Amino acid sequence: MGHNSTGGRVIVVGTRQSALALTQTGHVIDALKQLCQHHGFSHTFEIRKIVTKGDRILDVTLSKVGGKGLFVKEIEQALLDGEIDLAVHSMKDMPSELPDGLLNGAVPKREDPRDCLITRNGGGIEDLPRGASVGTSSLRRASQLKAYRPDLEIRSIRGNIDSRIRKLETEGLDAIVLATAGLKRMGWEERISSPVGVDICIPAVGQGALGIECREGDAEVRALLALLNDSDTEQTVAAERTFLAALNGGCQIPIGAYAVITDRDTNGLTFMLTGMVGSPDGSTILKEIRSGRDPQQLGLEVAQALRDQGADRILADIGG
Structure with a gap:
């Protein structure tokens, strides 16, 4: 030492x-x-x-x-x-x-957990032309974007942030999806065309x-x-990670979760957790929102609720 x-x-x-x-x-x-x-x-x-x-x-x-x-x-x-x-x-x-x-x-302390779009024309997801090509290597992003805009053509891109931004030009894409947090930490916030709301795209577990x-x-x-x-971040992320572990989710499944603190009182905190599992093509998106005081317990409950909705079938189909 x-x-x-x-x-x-x-x-x-x-x-x-x-x-x-x-x-x-x-x-x-x-x-x-x-x-x-x-x-x-x-x-x-x-x-x-x-x-x-x-x-x-x-x-x-x-x-x-x-x-x-x-x-x-x-x-x-x-x-x-x-x-x-x-x-x-x-x-x-x-x-x-x-x-x-x-x-x-x-x-x-957590940075902005949302996904964001960098587009050729500077607009948001609603402004993309019909059949627009969108680059992402994330099944979670692809699944949710397809569910929201079935006309989009999702193209797989890998690499670090700067090489992915370059691919917007070199591969003739209309847009790419990235994590807002990474761009903010790099000081590249001005490159973001628009954030993608959590109502459209639930972030990855622990994103940001x-x-x-x-x-x-x-x-x-x-x-x-x-x-x-940061105790708040530690606990919200713990709810998301417990959810992920309970569904045994790896890279191969479109899966997301996002926890926020909705209340603080003398008895402690109240958390709200949204969990999502989808099919890769976006044809099925299962979502569950629950609130509770114990982050780990909440993660287990949301995972079980999604199983009850049929998440197991999606996971089995993908081989998760």
Whole structure:
């Protein structure tokens, strides 16, 4: 374990190499530095870039690559091996079960969870011409957009944010769908033509939130990360992740969930969770909205309600 000249610890932060991953990691390190200053810690931070399987396989649709944790496995191994001390992930990339010995040390405050459109003509989804081609590698987005506009032609595109934006031109697409949060974190908000409302497209589980993973036994890092945790975000994301785990949803299923806090009183918080499962072609979209005080319980209830509506049949058809 390295120490710096002031006797503090050198905390090694693992990250993917994409511009977005590095930007997100940079934001988190800046926040941790401020916390260190404020609380009198003398830790310093060092970034280590790690290539993941998801970064190496760029010519295949995500849903075909299969396997959860495409963008985290190598990073988790580096944590377990002690090569890095913490890792910043997009929460939606994190598998619902973490390996023994690792835990989520912090869920910072969530960014805008919605999807958004970048279109050629600058309009929203209603303004796309009939039969417009829309690029996305997400079955969840494709399913819901097709349900809303069956005339759209969905085309599969992969790659990081900037390469996907370039494909709008190079592949002659009318629009692409991306997560609003990523564009905002990159400072590219002005490129967004219009947000896609959650009434049209339920976000991915944990979209817009980050998860900061560390070793269970690393008390020093855990104490620091606890200061960065946003309890509201942690609990709403927990409702969504419990829902996902209960339906055993991987990349291969159009599945989404979005939780919000609707009330606060002396007894605690009230959460509202919307869960969605759809068929890939958008011909069937099942949705359930429930409220409750216990995020995990709520996640289980919404998952069960969707099973009662027939979600199992959709999952079985897709092989989920």
